[in-house]
Each structure stands twice: as C-alpha cells, then as structure tokens.
Ligand SMILES: C=CC1=C(C)c2cc3[nH]c(cc4nc(cc5[nH]c(cc1n2)c(C)c5CCC(=O)O)C(CCC(=O)O)=C4C)c(C)c3C=C
C-alpha cells in the first residue's frame with residue numbers, strides 16, 4: 001500500500017503591526033482600539049485604561065490621525081499594507097516549496113485567524129515578525145498569539161545584526177546619498193518605547209544601538225557622522241531618548257543645514273516614517289533654521305531585502321528538518 005499521509009505544507013507568515021483599512025476616523029478608531037487595548041502595548045491597569053481608551057483617547061485621537069493617514073494613503077491602501085504585501089510577493093519566488101503570505105497583528109489580514117485556519121490544515125508555520133529588533137511591545141505580542149492559536153508554529157525572534165539585512169540597509173543609504181547628495185549628519189531614528197519597559201529587561205534599546213553601529217560600520221562612518229534617536233512617543237512617562245524631534249531642532253540650531261534620516265526599525269514605510277519623519281520632522285528642521293531633511297525610505301520590497309528575509313526564513317525551516 002502506498003503511504004497517503006499528506007506532507008504538511010510549509011507556510012511563511014510575514015507579520016507586520018497592522019494599519020487601518022481606510023483613512024477615516026471610524027477605521028482608525030477600530031484599528032487603534034484593537035492595538036492600544038493589547039496589554040503588551042499599554043501596560044496600565046485594565047480597569048482604568050480600557051474605559052479611558054474608549055471614552056477619551058479614541059474620540060480625541062482618531063480624527064487627527066485619520067487626517068495624517070490621508071496625507072500618505074496610496075492607491076492600493078495604507079502604505080504599511082501595500083509595502084508588506086509587495087514584500088511577501090518578492091520573497092515568494094525565492095522560497096520554492098514554501099507558501100508565503102503577509103499578515104497583521106492588528107486588523108487584516110489577521111495573524112490570529114490565519115493561525116487558526118492553518119492549525120486545522122496541519123501546516124508547518126514559521127512566523128517572521130517584520131521587526132528587526134525584538135521588543136516585548138511588538139514581537140512578544142506576536143508570540144502571545146502563536147501560543148494561543150498554534151503553539152507548534154515557530155517564530156524568528158529578531159534579525160537586528162543579520163549580515164544580509166545590515167548590508168541591505170547600508171547599501172540603500174549609500175545609494176540614496178549617491179542620488180540625492182549627502183547630509184552633514186546621518187540620523188538613525190527608531191520607534192521609541194517607554195523607558196520603564198526597558199528597565200524591566202526589554203532588549204529593544206540595546207538591539208537598536210547594535211543595529212545602528214553595524215550599519216554605520218558597514219558604511220565606514222566615523223563616530224561624529226551619525227546619531228541614534230527615538231521617535232513616535234505616545235502618552236506620558238519617560239520614553240527612550242534622545243528624541244528625534246528635539247535632535248532635529250537642536251542640529252538646525254547648531255547651524256547644520258542638511259541631514260539624512262533613515263529608520264531601520266521599520267521594514268516597510270508607514271505613517272511613522274512617511275508622515276512623522278518625512279513631513280513633520282522635516283518641517284521642524286526647517287522651522288529651526290535647517291534647509292533639507294532627506295528621508296531615506298525603508299527597504300520595502302527591494303530585492304536585497306527580499307533576499308535577507310528569505311535567508312532568515314530558509315534557516316528557520318532548515319532548523320526544523
Ligand atoms: C517598529 C517597531 C515599533 C515599536 C517598538 C512600537 C511601539 C509602540 N507603538 C506605540 C503606539 C503607536 N504606534 C503607532 C504606529 C506604528 N507603530 C509601529 C511600529 C512600532 N511601534 C508602526 C509600524 C506604526 C505605523 C502603522 C501604520 O499604520 O502606518 C500608532 C498609530 C499612530 C498614532 O496614533 O500615532 C500608535 C498609537 C506604543 C504605545 C508602543 C510601545 C509601547
């Protein structure tokens with residue numbers, strides 16, 4: 001008799017944060033409501049935070065943030081979704097025998113639902129969170145969902161000094177500077193997190209510094225030529241410093257006329273890069289006397305990015321055999 005047991009399918013889920021389905025206050029409120037209710041993201045007591053979120057934060061924030069999304073919205077949807085979908089399509093041909101999909105931790109296509117469906121199929125699933133640096137606020141929240149929905153799935157924890165990824169980022173910076181000229185300073189701007197989270201043992205800050213040092217070394221930059229900053233502060237309390245906005249203003253105040261900013265904590269361009277850095281912080285720089293803040297795009301679906309991601313996934317599946 002022939003063995004008819006089907007070989008389980010290998011599935012790679014490229015998982016990003018998530019984004020609203022439309023640049024409207026209603027869609028933004030739905031998205032932020034799910035995102036900010038995650039206890040990994042906001043660690044305040046639930047009994048206080050959940051009513052505060054529903055009654056104060058969402059009504060006040062959604063309209064303004066929807067307007068910001070409107071400024072960067074693409075034909076195919078939110079930039080984060082468009083670029084993440086394109087990256088999955090670019091990785092697919094590099095991994096014959098593996099089915100590649102993109103999913104989102106919050107919103108659609110939902111990581112939670114896909115894991116539940118794949119569990120029923122008996123697929124062998126590797127989740128690759130598209131966060132180069134590990135944080136309990138982002139990566140660990142993906143691990144929470146895996147533990148609930150498909151504990152047999154495996155996850156790539158981080159790739160903050162992966163040589164292929166470091167080279168891909170460095171090369172994108174080099175190319176940008178060849179085409180657009182070179183700023184007097186290069187800022188590595190990473191998404192911030194609360195200082196308290198780092199004090200509890202989160203490795204994110206250390207990994208951000210290691211990523212920036214590795215990329216600067218790959219470019220052969222001297223110490224005074226680059227700086228690391230943290231952006232996108234949310235809510236009260238102390239966040240990681242120095243802050244990107246304060247640094248940009250201070251550099252202009254020192255007479256620096258042109259800076260380059262790259263965001264190697266983001267795999268895909270999104271609100272926090274296209275609006276906050278490329279528009280808002282560029283405005284702060286000019287208001288304080290600077291001339292040009294040149295934003296260097298994320299790796300998105302660049303071939304070198306797809307190759308680095310495919311390499312990480314291949315090693316993940318190889319370790320399974
Ligand atoms: C890249 C890693 C990220 C970390 C670490 C992170 C931590 C973190 N974020 C918030 C609050 C918000 N983040 C928002 C947007 C946003 N954040 C990331 C990534 C990280 N966040 C991305 C990729 C995006 C963009 C999504 C998009 O649709 O383009 C927002 C929404 C925008 C807004 O309302 O200002 C919030 C809120 C916290 C509290 C946090 C750590 C505790």
Ligand SMILES: [Fe+2]
Pocket residue numbers: 191232
């Ligand atoms: Fe964020």
Ligand SMILES: [Fe+2]
Pocket residue numbers: 232233271272276
């Ligand atoms: Fe922001």
